[in-house]
Amino acid sequence: MKSYPLIASAALIALLAGCAGKVEPEYPPSELTAFDPQVVLDERWDQDVGDGLGTARYPITPTLDDGRLFVADQSGLLRAIDAENGETRWEVALDAPVSSGLTAVAGRVYLGTRNGEVLALDQEDGEEIWRSRVSSEVLAAPQANRSLLVVQSVDGAVTALDRESGEERWVYTTNQPALTLRGTGTPRVIEQVTFAGFANGRVATLDNRSGQSLWDLRVAVPQGRSEVDRLVDLDGQPLLTRDGRLYVTSYNGRLLALEATSGEILWSREMSSYLTPLLVGDTLFTVDEASHVLALDALSGRLLWESDALEGRWLTAPAFVDGHIALGDYEGYLHLLDADDGAIAGREDLGGDGISLPLLADEGRLYIMTNDGELSAFDVEPVED
Known part of the structure; x- marks a missing residue:
């Protein structure tokens, strides 16, 4: 059986619902190495929120x-x-x-x-x-x-x-x-239509007046002999731009850029991901199943940079704050990468039995909730000379 990633930390809950037996990680977590910090994370407040996400790591x-x-x-x-x-x-x-x-x-x-x-x-x-x-x-x-x-x-x-x-x-x-x-794909809803991705590897556009499909497209094609090998789930949320482009990730499939009204493929990249991508200007940031962080030209799909420094660390979906890409990992570390080149610029150890939820970013501040329910607010500040 092919090995698959896990989304939990201490409990090592398998990413596959319903798959019996032990599942070994395909990408062993990389060791964290020293770096030259460019920013520091200043904690403004924190509080405990009950018992957190529970052993099942509810999102x-x-x-x-x-x-x-x-x-x-x-x-x-x-x-x-x-x-x-x-x-x-x-x-x-x-x-x-x-x-x-x-x-x-x-x-x-x-x-x-x-x-x-x-x-x-x-x-x-x-x-x-x-x-x-x-x-x-x-x-x-x-x-x-x-x-x-x-x-x-x-x-x-x-x-x-x-x-x-x-x-x-x-x-x-x-x-x-x-x-x-x-997990479950999260729909993207606008006034007229809903964009939804499914576990069968398809994305559909639904008319909000009736729920009827206007178009649907196969994003990922099942391959392999076993049901485990043929997993092609769309677990992230489709990303819609103001000018009508739709970006969709898939597990064991592709990253697609689509014309939202017709489903026409603008560009495609073979990539396995179960996380929602992030658009900042004309740059698309995404995290693949190996926890490599990629920056792509959103208009062409051209790779701008790729970082494997956090490989196997079960990163969260990316967030953008003050020129940096923020990500949490399975051990409870918060990482900041320079959005221009992917270099690690800052790091903070939050512990808390790991971080699996997406981070919230708002005007230079990050809000993070760990798996055990510790909620913290951090301001991102440059390192003083």
Whole structure:
């Protein structure tokens, strides 16, 4: 059996849901080496958020809106925190175990649960506004436009709910393979359409009026004899630009740049990744399954630089802060790479049983939650001569 990466740290939870037996990492974690620091990370505040992500490492990514962080733990603790000083504004205990990332928009907080419920809560006090049930467990953060809340559940179904009432508007279903990655693609939702990637290696554009597919495309082709070898999951979130380009990553597949309205391929690169890419100007940053960090020309796909300094360290999706690419790793280190050339510019050891959630960046500040629930805010400062 081919070896596959793991997404957890101490517990070494296999990336493959449903795959029995021991799974050895294909890329042993690289040792961290000395470097000449260009920036330092100044911790502004920190606090513990319940029991964190739990042993299953649920992807309960915090969200930021109107100067407040909204965070939760896997047991149902939900908290609003002042992003500037770390003070708790309010805290509630939900009667459901949280399993998805959070989304905060227009005065509400949305999240999903392990028992297939979606909750809408008031940003001012955490009071529940409505809850609805979808077809299965929710791991991907619900995504909103002005009228809909779109939820992708682990069985591959995409459900559109009315944002005001929680009533179901439409459901789009796909055929799921026997084995998938531990995770779910997060849809990209705009006013007219939803872009969604699936565990069968396809990406589809759905009409938000009806849920009907406008076009769909195979991003990754299953290869190999066993079901494990044939995994082609799309676990990241499609990245949409203002001028209508769509970037999609896939596991055991390709990185594609597409024309969003038609699905026409603009360029393609053979690459295996289960993380969401990042666009800064005309540069696309992505992390592959080996935890190599790549910078590509977003218009042509040309490689600008590639760093293997953090190979095998199970990096998070990239974030951009103050000219640097920020990434967390399985041991709890926060790394900053120079966005121009990929050189390591800064590092901080947060511990916390590792970092698996994407980092939040906002105007020179980073917000990081470790797997055991320690939430910290860091300012990025240049090293003084």
